[in-house]
Amino acid sequence: xxxxxxxxxxxxxSLSALVGCKNNAANDTAKENTKDGQNVTNAPxxxxxxxxxxxxTVLLPPVSPTYQDYFDEWTKGFHDQYPNLTLxxxxxxxxxxxxxxxxxxxxxxxxxxxxxxxxxIAKYIDTGLLLDISNIATSDMLNDxxxxxxxxxxxxxxxxxxxxxxxxxxxxxxxxxxxxxxxxWKKVQKEGWTFxxxxxxxxxxxxxxxxxxxxxxxxxACSGVAAADYLNIFVKNAGMPDPFTxxxxxxxxxxxxxxxxxxxxxxxxDGSMPKxxxxxxxxxxxxxxxxxxxxxxxxxxxxxxxxxxLNNDKIDAKDGSAVxxxxxxxxxxxxxxxFLGNKMQAAGAIDGYVMFRGKEEPTSEHLxxxxxxxYYLASGKIxxxxxxxxxxxxxxxTGRQAMANVEQPEGKNENNTEAxxxxxxxxxxxxxxxxxxxxxxxxxxxxxxxxxxxxxxxANEITPKEMYDAVKAAAIEAFGKDGVVVD
Amino acid sequence: xxxxxxxxxxTRKKRRLTNESIWGYIFILxxxxxxxxxxxxxxxxAFIISFQKFKPLKTxxxxxxxYTKTFKSSLFYQSLVNTAVYTGITVPLSMMISFVxxxxxxxxxxxxxxxxxxxYYLPAIASGVALSFVWKWIYDPLPSGLLNRLVLFFGxxxxxxxxxxxxxxxxxxxxxxxxxxxxxxxxxxxxxxxxDNSYYESADIDGATFFQKxxxxxxxxxxxxxxFLLITSVIGSFQVFQNAFLMTxxxxxxxxxxxxxxxxxxxxxxxxxxxxxxQALVLTAIIxxxxxxxxxxxxxxxxx
Numbered sequence: 152x153x154x155x156x157x158x159x160x161x162x163x164x165s166l167s168a169l170v171g172c173k174n175n176a177a178n179d180t181a182k183e184n185t186k187d188g189q190n191v192t193n194a195p196x197x198x199x200x201x202x203x204x205x206x207x208t209v210l211l212p213p214v215s216p217t218y219q220d221y222f223d224e225w226t227k228g229f230h231d232q233y234p235n236l237t238l239x240x241x242x243x244x245x246x247x248x249x250x251x252x253x254x255x256x257x258x259x260x261x262x263x264x265x266x267x268x269x270x271x272i273a274k275y276i277d278t279g280l281l282l283d284i285s286n287i288a289t290s291d292m293l294n295d296x297x298x299x300x301x302x303x304x305x306x307x308x309x310x311x312x313x314x315x316x317x318x319x320x321x322x323x324x325x326x327x328x329x330x331x332x333x334x335x336w337k338k339v340q341k342e343g344w345t346f347x348x349x350x351x352x353x354x355x356x357x358x359x360x361x362x363x364x365x366x367x368x369x370x371x372a373c374s375g376v377a378a379a380d381y382l383n384i385f386v387k388n389a390g391m392p393d394p395f396t397x398x399x400x401x402x403x404x405x406x407x408x409x410x411x412x413x414x415x416x417x418x419x420x421d422g423s424m425p426k427x428x429x430x431x432x433x434x435x436x437x438x439x440x441x442x443x444x445x446x447x448x449x450x451x452x453x454x455x456x457x458x459x460x461l462n463n464d465k466i467d468a469k470d471g472s473a474v475x476x477x478x479x480x481x482x483x484x485x486x487x488x489x490f491l492g493n494k495m496q497a498a499g500a501i502d503g504y505v506m507f508r509g510k511e512e513p514t515s516e517h518l519x520x521x522x523x524x525x526y527y528l529a530s531g532k533i534x535x536x537x538x539x540x541x542x543x544x545x546x547x548x549t550g551r552q553a554m555a556n557v558e559q560p561e562g563k564n565e566n567n568t569e570a571x572x573x574x575x576x577x578x579x580x581x582x583x584x585x586x587x588x589x590x591x592x593x594x595x596x597x598x599x600x601x602x603x604x605x606x607x608x609x610a611n612e613i614t615p616k617e618m619y620d621a622v623k624a625a626a627i628e629a630f631g632k633d634g635v636v637v638d
Numbered sequence: 639x640x641x642x643x644x645x646x647x648x649t650r651k652k653r654r655l656t657n658e659s660i661w662g663y664i665f666i667l668x669x670x671x672x673x674x675x676x677x678x679x680x681x682x683x684a685f686i687i688s689f690q691k692f693k694p695l696k697t698x699x700x701x702x703x704x705y706t707k708t709f710k711s712s713l714f715y716q717s718l719v720n721t722a723v724y725t726g727i728t729v730p731l732s733m734m735i736s737f738v739x740x741x742x743x744x745x746x747x748x749x750x751x752x753x754x755x756x757x758y759y760l761p762a763i764a765s766g767v768a769l770s771f772v773w774k775w776i777y778d779p780l781p782s783g784l785l786n787r788l789v790l791f792f793g794x795x796x797x798x799x800x801x802x803x804x805x806x807x808x809x810x811x812x813x814x815x816x817x818x819x820x821x822x823x824x825x826x827x828x829x830x831x832x833x834d835n836s837y838y839e840s841a842d843i844d845g846a847t848f849f850q851k852x853x854x855x856x857x858x859x860x861x862x863x864x865x866f867l868l869i870t871s872v873i874g875s876f877q878v879f880q881n882a883f884l885m886t887x888x889x890x891x892x893x894x895x896x897x898x899x900x901x902x903x904x905x906x907x908x909x910x911x912x913x914x915x916x917q918a919l920v921l922t923a924i925i926x927x928x929x930x931x932x933x934x935x936x937x938x939x940x941x942x
Binding site for chain 1: 692693694695696713774777778779780781796798799800801802803886887888889890891892906908909911
């Protein structure tokens with residue numbers, strides 16, 4: 152018995168000692184780095200930052216269809232460029248990357264670099280672990296990016312990321328069906344269209360067999376929180392590119408918002424969109440597009456041209472893995488219609504790389520190394536390959552230069568390429584003046600009032616006026632009568 | 639001399655008992671450590687966090703703020719009502735269906751019993767995500783959807799099952815009722831098989847009908863099982879999260895937002911761990927009160 156207990160104690164103490172060794176080793180490295188780092192505090196991101204061995208951890212989702220296939224090549228390329236540095240990439244799926252990151256952040260041990268949308272940085276800033284890179288990255292690095300896109304990663308006085316791309320969230324149509332409905336899609340791509348023109352176009356796109364609708368004019372994925380996408384993308388073209396006006400008043404109490412809601416409801420009442428819209432998820436609406444059940448779909452991304460083309464190729468090759476019941480469909484990028492005479496303001500989805508610290512205070516040398524890795528991933532050849540895969544243009548100069556040496560996708564629709572570039576140039580201005588507190592309050596109204604009420608509006612359970620009144624009441628409660636738009 | 643002998647015997651007994659006790663403690667150490675690490679510690683930690691604004695680097699003590707916010711939140715009350723409605727319908731109906739199925743299975747041969755037990759238990763081991771895919775296909779809102787084809791056959795218009803306030807909660811309840819019988823059926827069958835045949839023989843001699851046997855023999859004798867299932871089902875149902883998260887996301891208009899989903903959103907979507915912990919503890923208290931009431935109302939004459 153005594154022997155047994157003694158053995159148990161020995162095992163436990165041995166394990167403790169091993170854990171202690173690991174911690175000590177880590178502490179020693181940290182101390183060493185701190186000592187070296189003192190010399191380079193004022194030279195962030197510089198190659199002369201130090202030659203000490205360092206490992207940079209990265210958590211990355213499948214950003215583009217072939218993105219994760221390149222990890223080994225990129226890791227090797229980084230090590231060749233910086234022989235003392237090692238890039239350790241952890242791959243994650245889109246389904247679990249956010250949850251994985253969030254758990255790591257809350258535990259105080261996030262990766263050095265993660266792939267995060269610019270719209271979600273506020274919650275990470277609040278944890279105190281997301282780092283302001285304005286004094287860590289070099290000005291050469293930061294000047295490489297298109298400044299309006301880079302600004303999406305600004306919050307208050309800080310800069311919290313480097314963009315990988317700016318994808319426009321719009322809509323897209325089936326070329327053959329658009330032409331059959333009399334839509335001059337090339338003109339629409341160049342000049343845009345008003346809500347009235349759009350409404351008539353999707354009415355013309357409806358195909359019925361008796362009383363049964365075979366093809367809808369327009370289907371947007373609105374199931375669950377995806378309803379927020381539909382509203383957020385369309386509201387920009389109704390004169391409200393952001394939840395706050397330039398004088399920082401909450402914008403969605405404007406009468407324009409009510410008119411927008413009425414117009415969006417009208418599309419369902421016209422029969423151009425399915426009355427079951429509130430239950431149609433992203434997978435379902437893409438299936439409807441490929442099977443010819445809708446002329447136009449949303450939200451649309453440039454890369455959908457690739458997905459549609461792949462399915463077309465499978466149909467041609469009589470490949471059984473083509474979507475069941477699908478027809479050949481050429482995907483045409485289309486802008487979202489404008490409302491009430493307002494100008495086109497494309498909804499930009501800016502995603503990119505952000506830098507975290509853990510509970511331990513990182514050394515300036517380590518941060519400098521992380522900045523190098525961030526820039527390595529966000530610029531040059533990697534930016535070019537990623538954007539090429541997504542059928543969009545890079546948002547940094549070195550990426551655009553590298554794009555010349557990247558093989559372009561075969562059979563890419565040039566009209567779509569030009570339309571995507573035009574829409575990217577119309578991405579609304581980044582708002583760096585909206586404070587984190589205002590942003591959080593607007594997000595709360597969106598989550599707790601706007602999205603639930605919008606779901607009810609789509610299901611025809613409340614009127615546009617009832618939704619507008621609910622949003623207005625919540626906004627006045629949050630910002631006061633003087634903090635909201637009155638018109 | 640006698641005194642010395644007695645003392646020696648006592649010491650030996652004491653030592654033997656002590657040795658046995660130590661081994662006993664060692665054997666229960668593993669489950670106790672698991673319990674302490676994965677249940678007790680999180681509960682204590684959640685209790686502490688419920689008074690904090692939790693941040694990885696700098697946690698702030700906010701006193702009762704999280705509880706105040708919780709009790710002022712209309713969404714919290716709505717989620718409580720939603721959860722109560724879900725529990726109030728799902729638990730009794732599921733238990734009744736399970737009981738009836740168990741009654742039908744018990745007279746069968748052992749092999750047939752095993753087949754039905756396995757068939758009904760299968761959904762319990764299937765992935766919730768996989769099941770939700772199947773149910774989303776069943777609830778497809780378009781006329782081509784599986785359930786809609788059925789209702790169209792009876793001349794009813796296709797329904798927006800998960801997207802309409804009038805059908806979303808019903809859809810979740812229907813889904814739960816058709817896929818959560820496995821454990822209950824197995825426990826009920828075990829209880830039914832535990833009833834001695836002599837009771838039925840006596841009843842037969844007295845000329846009792848099937849329903850009289852059910853009322854006067856079966857129901858009283860499976861009462862401890864029923865109370866156990868009722869209490870554990872209510873506790874489980876109050877914690878429901880997965881179905882709402884995967885099927886409706888709490889919509890439309892928060893009509894299917896359950897307390898579990900609200901807690902999850904606060905913790906993992908908004909990083910409001912303090913408020914999530916406060917809501918979780920309030921939910922624990924509510925479940926505790928319900929359980930106490932259930933014991934008081936149904937636990938008489940029940941021995942465990």
